[in-house]
Amino acid sequence: EIVLTQSPGTLSLSPGERATLSCWASQSVSSNLAWYQQKPGQAPRLLIYGASSRATGIPDRFSGSGSGTDFTLTISRLEPEDFAVYYCQQYGSSLLTFGGGTKVEIK
Amino acid sequence: EVQLVESGGDLVQPGGSLRLSCAASGFTVSDSYMSWVRQAPGKGLQWVSVIYSDGTTYFADSVKGRFTISRDNSKNTLYLQMNSLRPEDAAVYYCARGVGSTVVVPVVTGMITTNVYYYYYYMDVWGKGTTVTVSS
Numbered sequence: 001e002i003v004l005t006q007s008p009g010t011l012s013l014s015p016g017e018r019a020t021l022s023c024w025a026s027q028s029v030s031s032n033l034a035w036y037q038q039k040p041g042q043a044p045r046l047l048i049y050g051a052s053s054r055a056t057g058i059p060d061r062f063s064g065s066g067s068g069t070d071f072t073l074t075i076s077r078l079e080p081e082d083f084a085v086y087y088c089q090q091y092g093s094s095l096l097t098f099g100g101g102t103k104v105e106i107k
Numbered sequence: 108e109v110q111l112v113e114s115g116g117d118l119v120q121p122g123g124s125l126r127l128s129c130a131a132s133g134f135t136v137s138d139s140y141m142s143w144v145r146q147a148p149g150k151g152l153q154w155v156s157v158i159y160s161d162g163t164t165y166f167a168d169s170v171k172g173r174f175t176i177s178r179d180n181s182k183n184t185l186y187l188q189m190n191s192l193r194p195e196d197a198a199v200y201y202c203a204r205g206v207g208s209t210v211v212v213p214v215v216t217g218m219i220t221t222n223v224y225y226y227y228y229y230m231d232v233w234g235k236g237t238t239v240t241v242s243s
Binding site: 001032034036038042043044045046049050055087089091092094095096097098099100101 | 142144151152153154157165167168201206207225226227228229230231233234235236
C-alpha cells in the first residue's frame with residue numbers, strides 16, 4: 001500500500017495570503033495524484049488531477065505541482081470560501097490511498 | 108446533470124449486514140469506474156472498493172471478504188453489500204465516479220503471454236453520502 005503523508009496538519013492563514021500544502025508518497029506514483037477540497041458536512045470536491053491539471057470550474061488560484069513522490073498544492077490568494085480541509089489521493093496503484101488531510105483555517 | 112445519490116445507510120448491530128445503493132444520473136455506471144469511499148466521524152477519507160467498466164473489482168484490505176460491490180445496469184445503480192459489520196465500519200459512505208484509463212501490459216513467461224491490467228483513475232463526481240452506524 002502506498003502511504004501518503006500530508007504536511008502541515010493545520011495551516012492558519014488570513015484571507016489574501018498564499019497557502020502551500022505538501023503531500024509525500026512512500027513510493028513513486030508518477031503524476032497519478034489528485035487533490036480534493038472538503039468543507040464540513042459536504043462531499044469532497046475534485047480540484048486537481050494528474051498532479052497539475054485543474055478540474056472543470058476550479059479557479060486558477062489553485063495550482064498543483066510535483067511528480068514521483070513529492071507534490072504541492074498552492075492557493076495563490078486565499079478567498080473566504082477556501083478555508084476547508086484538503087486531501088491528496090494517489091492513483092498510481094490499484095489500491096487507492098488518501099493522505100491524512102491538511103486543514104486550512106482562518107488565522 | 109451528472110449526479111450520484113446514495114441511500115441505505117442505517118443503524119446496524121455488530122455482525123449485521125447492510126446494502127448501500129448509489130443511483131446515478133447523467134452518465135452510465137457500466138461505462139465508468141465506480142468507487143465507494145468512506146469517512147469515519149472526525150477522520151479522513153478511506154477508499155473502500157471499486158468496480159471497473161470491465162467488471163473487475165478491488166477492495167481495501169480492511170473490508171476484503173466482507174464487502175462486495177456490484178451494479179445493476181438496468182437501474183444505472185451501484186451497490187455495496189456489507190456483511191459482518193464491525194464498529195470500525197461506521198462512517199459516511201460516498202460513491203464516486205472515477206475518470207481514468209486502463210493500461211494493458213503483456214507479460215511473457217516462457218511460451219505463455221498473459222495480459223496484466225493496470226487501472227489509473229481519480230474521482231470527479233461524488234454523492235452527498237449515506238451514514239452507516241454500527242452499534243449495539
